[in-house]
Amino acid sequence: GAGVSQSPRYKVAKRGQDVALRCDPISGHVSLFWYQQALGQGPEFLTYFQNEAQLDKSGLPSDRFFAERPEGSVSTLKIQRTQQEDSAVYLCASSLDGSTGELFFGEGSRLTVL
Amino acid sequence: AQSVTQPDIHITVSEGASLELRCNYSYGATPYLFWYVQSPGQGLQLLLKYFSGDTLVQGIKGFEAEFKRSQSSFNLRKPSVHWSDAAEYFCAVGVPLNTDKLIFGTGTRLQVFP
Numbered sequence: 001g002a003g004v005s006q007s008p009r010y011k012v013a014k015r016g017q018d019v020a021l022r023c024d025p026i027s028g029h030v031s032l033f034w035y036q037q038a039l040g041q042g043p044e045f046l047t048y049f050q051n052e053a054q055l056d057k058s059g060l061p062s063d064r065f066f067a068e069r070p071e072g073s074v075s076t077l078k079i080q081r082t083q084q085e086d087s088a089v090y091l092c093a094s095s096l097d098g099s100t101g102e103l104f105f106g107e108g109s110r111l112t113v114l
Numbered sequence: 115a116q117s118v119t120q121p122d123i124h125i126t127v128s129e130g131a132s133l134e135l136r137c138n139y140s141y142g143a144t145p146y147l148f149w150y151v152q153s154p155g156q157g158l159q160l161l162l163k164y165f166s167g168d169t170l171v172q173g174i175k176g177f178e179a180e181f182k183r184s185q186s187s188f189n190l191r192k193p194s195v196h197w198s199d200a201a202e203y204f205c206a207v208g209v210p211l212n213t214d215k216l217i218f219g220t221g222t223r224l225q226v227f228p
Contacts, residue, residue: 004157031214042118042204042218043158056215091158095214101146101165103214105157 002026004106006092012112013082021077021109025094032075033103034067035091043091049075050098082113116141116207118219126225127195135190135222137179137205146208147188148216149179153201161203164188175199200226 035043093103162173
């Protein structure tokens with residue numbers, strides 16, 4: 001597709017379950033970002049990839065959060081043993097080379113942990 | 115550390131009225147500054163950006179913003195608001211050497227009355 005695609009759009013998990021969120025960036029975009037947006041808040045940086053290399057994971061809130069981009073295209077954000085505080089919208093964005101200042105965002109995956 | 119403050123959580127204006135959304139940043143050097151808009155059911159979209167040069171920048175949809183170093187501000191303006199402008203607006207600052215790693219404010223929700 002022409003834009004950033006995220007799936008699933010909505011995910012309900014029971015506390016303690018593992019979840020995986022997928023991001024398909026714009027073709028040819030080198031940089032990929034994950035953000036977390038809690039209700040009523042702005043997006044908060046989680047992690048950043050340049051091709052397949054994860055260059056910055058300083059925003060991951062705990063070791064339960066793991067992200068990968070093995071072939072430099074599709075990325076997966078995995079959350080293990082989900083907690084209620086993980087409930088949020090997870091946004092994926094891509095950019096051409098990481099220096100343009102223009103991120104192209106997907107619509108997000110809304111995670112609700114019961 | 116960089117930070118962004120958007121003092122107004124919610125603003126209501128009448129269609130056709132002028133608009134100014136406030137943004138203040140904290141950063142020790144010349145920042146890269148951005149405004150993004152998030153419409154219901156859509157991903158964040160870049161409205162405009164400031165890297166250097168002319169402090170008044172023009173963006174899409176008739177928006178403009180002015181960088182004022184002395185006030186550490188980057189306020190967004192539009193002379194005449196349309197009902198379709200109702201959305202959430204986010205100001206963001208870019209991190210040096212990685213301009214696409216953005217730090218977002220908490221957002222301002224704009225409501226437009228006919």
